[in-house]
Amino acid sequence: NAGVTQTPKFRILKIGQSMTLQCTQDMNHNYMYWYRQDPGMGLKLIYYSVGAGITDKGEVPNGYNVSRSTTEDFPLRLELAAPSQTSVYFCASSLRPAGNQPQHFGDGTRLSIL
Amino acid sequence: DAKTTQPNSMESNEEEPVHLPCNHSTISGTDYIHWYRQLPSQGPEYVIHGLTSNVNNRMASLAIAEDRKSSTLILHRATLRDAAVYYCILHSGGSNYKLTFGKGTLLTVNP
Numbered sequence: 556n557a558g559v560t561q562t563p564k565f566r567i568l569k570i571g572q573s574m575t576l577q578c579t580q581d582m583n584h585n586y587m588y589w590y591r592q593d594p595g596m597g598l599k600l601i602y603y604s605v606g607a608g609i610t611d612k613g614e615v616p617n618g619y620n621v622s623r624s625t626t627e628d629f630p631l632r633l634e635l636a637a638p639s640q641t642s643v644y645f646c647a648s649s650l651r652p653a654g655n656q657p658q659h660f661g662d663g664t665r666l667s668i669l
Numbered sequence: 670d671a672k673t674t675q676p677n678s679m680e681s682n683e684e685e686p687v688h689l690p691c692n693h694s695t696i697s698g699t700d701y702i703h704w705y706r707q708l709p710s711q712g713p714e715y716v717i718h719g720l721t722s723n724v725n726n727r728m729a730s731l732a733i734a735e736d737r738k739s740s741t742l743i744l745h746r747a748t749l750r751d752a753a754v755y756y757c758i759l760h761s762g763g764s765n766y767k768l769t770f771g772k773g774t775l776l777t778v779n780p
Contacts, residue, residue: 559712586766588766588767592770595772596772597756597769597770597771597772597773598713598768598770600766600767600768603766603767605766613766613767614767645712645713647712647713652766654699654700654701654720654760654761655701655718655720657703657715657718658713658715658768659715660712660713660714661712662710662711662712663710663711663712
């Protein structure tokens with residue numbers, strides 16, 4: 556009963572380094588999302604995907620890139636890490652984007668940029 | 670996005686019912702009312718959602734006011750594992766893909 560799985564759980568990066576946050580889901584959901592959550596704040600949408608090969612920007616896309624080559628996987632790439640990207644990153648998926656469909660979240664990746 | 674208003678924090682005793690309120694006076698006819706919760710160091714977890722009628726599931730009940738301008742999440746018997754931040758979110762779906770999380774209500778459950 557895996558649901559949405561994110562790796563790694565924790566990571567420390569130096570300024571200017573790059574990394575990929577992995578996200579995979581086993582529910583055959585077409586819709587996938589990346590959010591970030593800064594301390595004491597709500598979640599903000601970074602990117603989303605409506606299916607394999609289709610992605611689009613959310614509220615805060617600068618400094619990030621995504622790809623969606625399969626239904627299951629939706630990796631998030633940080634090219635030049637900056638301290639402002641220190642945050643907790645959550646991946647989510649849903650069957651449809653309709654208002655009556657819940658989103659299912661992973662447990663997050665805690666990222667620190669030093 | 671239509672805005673929701675929740676108390677910053679609430680406290681309950683274990684095995685007692687908890688009523689978590691949410692005001693959403695600008696709700697539109699197509700907005701569903703969603704509740705999520707976030708336990709410490711975990712991702713948000715879907716709890717329940719509804720449109721007009723009251724809803725029940727294994728986790729909780731959702732009571733929606735007749736004018737839909739407010740709703741209440743009901744935990745029938747709080748346990749220590751229910752201590753979390755609870756978010757009330759309006760979601761119409763369609764081209765609006767994001768869930769807009771506010772600051773939610775921090776629920777403390779006393780043993």
